Structures are given as structure tokens and as C-alpha cells.
Amino acid sequence: MNAVTASRPPWRARPRGALSEAITAVLLTGKVPTDGPLNVPTHADPWGEDLQLTLYLLYELHYRGLPDVSDDLEWNPDLLRVRTGLEQAFLAALEADVPRGRTVADAFDHLLKEPADLSGSVSAHLAHRADLDLVREYAVLRSFYQLKESDPHAWALPRLTGRAKAALAAIEYDEFGAGRPEAVHAQLFANLMTSLQLDPDYGHYLDHAPAAALTTVNLMSFFGLHRAWRGALVGHFACAETASSPGARRMVKALQACGAGPAAVHFYAEHITADAVHEQLARHEVVGGLLAEEPWLEQQVAFGCDATVLVENRLASHVLNAWRNGRSALRHPLDRPASPGRPRTPE
Ligand SMILES: [Fe+2]
Ligand SMILES: [Fe+2]
Structure with a gap:
């Protein structure tokens, strides 16, 4: 049986826009600007790839963390401020579509x-x-x-x-x-x-x-x-x-x-x-x-x-x-299994 493990390097989440690119850089370098507010684009589509990936990465700091990312960033006030802005955009999109x-x-x-x-x-x-x-x-x-x-x-x-x-x-x-x-x-x-x-x-x-x-x-x-x-x-x-x-x-x-x-x-x-x-x-x-x-x-x-x-x-x-429409529902199709049609028994 393969135990569920913490995520490991290499980090497989490539940025999907300016927002996730900026946050990924901060996460990987651990360098949060000290001379002013963290300057990231904030006008991404709340349902879109860029915002949802960024939110996912920021939330992951509160679960098991991310490979090569300092645990200390979990409560970094600049990242929390960015997260709050993204949450407000996401919440507004939810409220627009959910009956109140x-x-x-x-x-x-x-x-x-x-x-x-x-x-x-x-x-x-x-x-x-x-x-x-x-x-x-x-x-x-x-x-x-x-x-x-x-x-x-x-x-x-x-x-x-x-x-x-x-x-x-x-x-x-x-x-x-x-x-x-x-x-x-x-x-x-x-x-x-x-x-x-x-x-x-x-x-x-x-x-x-x-x-x-x-x-x-x-x-x-x-x-x-x-x-x-x-x-x-x-x-x-x-x-x-x-x-x-x-x-x-x-x-x-x-x-x-x-x-x-x-x-x-x-x-x-x-x-x-x-x-x-x-x-x-x-x-x-x-x-x-x-x-x-x-x-x-x-x-x-x-x-x-x-x-x-x-x-x-x-x-x-x-x-x-x-x-x-004959397409994969993933961003990238999966590799075919080594033995198609013969699922494995977990070790
Ligand atoms: Fe369950
Ligand atoms: Fe259950």
C-alpha cells in the first residue's frame, strides 16, 4: 500500500497568469518585499485558472505546505492580504450565482x-x-x-x-x-x-x-x-x-x-x-x-x-x-497506463 505522502519536489504547478506568477515567485524565493505592500495583479477572473491556482497555493500553506516553500509564510501578513483580496473576489462571484x-x-x-x-x-x-x-x-x-x-x-x-x-x-x-x-x-x-x-x-x-x-x-x-x-x-x-x-x-x-x-x-x-x-x-x-x-x-x-x-x-x-467534444477534461491529458486495461493492486 502506498501511503498518502506530503507533496514533494519538483513543484508541478506552473503559473497560469500574472497573479500566480507573482505569488509563485514569492513562495519559492521566500522574498516578500519589505519596502511596501506586495504588488500583485488583483483583477483576475474569480473563476479563472490564474486566481483559482493562486488561491489553492496560498491555502495549501495551511494544510501540508508546499515543497521548497518556507512554513513561515503561512501567516505572512502580505500573503494573507493578497489571499483576502482573492477570497473577496471569489465570494462575490459565489454570491452572484447562489440564491440568497x-x-x-x-x-x-x-x-x-x-x-x-x-x-x-x-x-x-x-x-x-x-x-x-x-x-x-x-x-x-x-x-x-x-x-x-x-x-x-x-x-x-x-x-x-x-x-x-x-x-x-x-x-x-x-x-x-x-x-x-x-x-x-x-x-x-x-x-x-x-x-x-x-x-x-x-x-x-x-x-x-x-x-x-x-x-x-x-x-x-x-x-x-x-x-x-x-x-x-x-x-x-x-x-x-x-x-x-x-x-x-x-x-x-x-x-x-x-x-x-x-x-x-x-x-x-x-x-x-x-x-x-x-x-x-x-x-x-x-x-x-x-x-x-x-x-x-x-x-x-x-x-x-x-x-x-x-x-x-x-x-x-x-x-x-x-x-x-472528444477532449480531455484535464489541462494536459494523462499518459496512458503501462498496461492498459489491467489496473494494479495497491502494494
Ligand atoms: Fe469519506
Ligand atoms: Fe462520509
Whole structure:
């Protein structure tokens, strides 16, 4: 079994514009100007490659860090100031596209019903096509999220009390392997990648990641790093747990149909059963417990759920649009596996 590792050199995230170029230079040299404010371009498209990569890199300082980048930069005030500007642009874009003033029932009820039209579902597309190349691409696209699965939600724990805290801790205990490192869900995803002849090293495919994939991670990092957005973080968490089971069922079908090995199937099979329980606990105890304590956060919980659906739908549209036009959904296509059609068993 290949353990999930910290990202290692060489750094594979090449800049995607003036903003990421400027921040990459600061990160790699550690040289933040001391004679005035850090001068970087700030008018990038909030959904675009340049801004989303930059935000992703700055957030990564709060997770496992970046190769060749000083840990001391995590709380550098100049970088935090840049990050705040990018977050404000991202938040404004989210607020422009997410309906406001919704209740928790508004946000969650439609997630509880399987939609009749699955034409916008990547897992439904994969279950129908049974194409190993597409499955491998999808694993790479999800890896930025799944290799840190549940990490940002743990940031909610010190901000919650009572029922919400106890239920979140119980779910996170499962997500982090219930005391068994080999059962940590991020590790199960690393095993899936190995089984599909992909490199499971944390951050390995960052240069392949389109903005739409990075956005799904940046959203939860943004909510997770701001106590003021604890309601939205809980909404994100409950949304992810609620939406998981039907898609996991379709992914099991897709993986089995294209001959993927048991380690690949196991990640999604585990989520069919685990998330059927997690969904109940997340909505009734984590969301319910938080709102019993802080009822004024209801619209923020709904916003967190709706924003999650928005960024997931944007990613699904990006992926299906590329595939239906015969293109890779990644910025660079993957190398073909050494033995096509013969997924590996993790060591
Ligand atoms: Fe999980
Ligand atoms: Fe879960």
C-alpha cells in the first residue's frame, strides 16, 4: 500500500497568469518585499485558472505546505492580504450565482431525491460509458479534494459545541479511519489511484488540474479557515455527505464495468454504506445542533450547501463538455497506463 505522502519536489504547478506568477515567485524565493505592500495583479477572473491556482497555493500553506516553500509564510501578513483580496473576489462571484435567503430545507430537500434527469451527472456518464481512460481522468480531477477529504471540516470542531460537535467528531472519526490508518478515506482514495495506475502522491497532478476542480477545494478551504463562515462550512459538510451515496453507487458500477480492481471499487463501495449513516447524522445532529445553538446561521448553512452544489455542477459541466467534444477534461491529458486495461493492486 502506498501511503498518502506530503507533496514533494519538483513543484508541478506552473503559473497560469500574472497573479500566480507573482505569488509563485514569492513562495519559492521566500522574498516578500519589505519596502511596501506586495504588488500583485488583483483583477483576475474569480473563476479563472490564474486566481483559482493562486488561491489553492496560498491555502495549501495551511494544510501540508508546499515543497521548497518556507512554513513561515503561512501567516505572512502580505500573503494573507493578497489571499483576502482573492477570497473577496471569489465570494462575490459565489454570491452572484447562489440564491440568497434560503432555508436549510430549501437547500437540502432536492438533494434527498434522485433526479430524473442525470444528463449532467459525471458518475452517470461513467456508469454508462465504462471507459477506463475517462475513469482515470475523473480520479485525477477528484484527487485534489479526496486526498484531503474531511481535513477542512475538522477546522469546524473547536467552533462547535454540544450535539453538533459530538456528531461531527463521530463522522470525522469514520472519515479518518476509526483509528486505522489504512482505513482513512483519503488513503482509500490513494489506493484507488494506485489501482488505476495513477500516482497517489499528494499534489502530483496539480499542473493537470483545471480551475473547476481547484474551485471545489478552494470553497471548503475558504469556509474552513474563517470562523465567521462556520455555518457555511457545516452546510458544505452536510451537503457532501448527503449527495455522496447515489453517485458512489454509480461509480461502483462504472469501475466494475471497466475492469477496475477491488481497491478502486472499495473507495466508492465504502461511501455507499458509510454516507447513508453520515448523511442522517450530518443533517439532523451537526446542522440541527448548530442551528439549535445559533439559529441566526440558517441562511449561511443553506448558502454553504448551495455554493457546494454550484461548484460541483460547474465541475461536472466542464468535464462533460470536454468529454462530449472528444477532449480531455484535464489541462494536459494523462499518459496512458503501462498496461492498459489491467489496473494494479495497491502494494
Ligand atoms: Fe469519506
Ligand atoms: Fe462520509
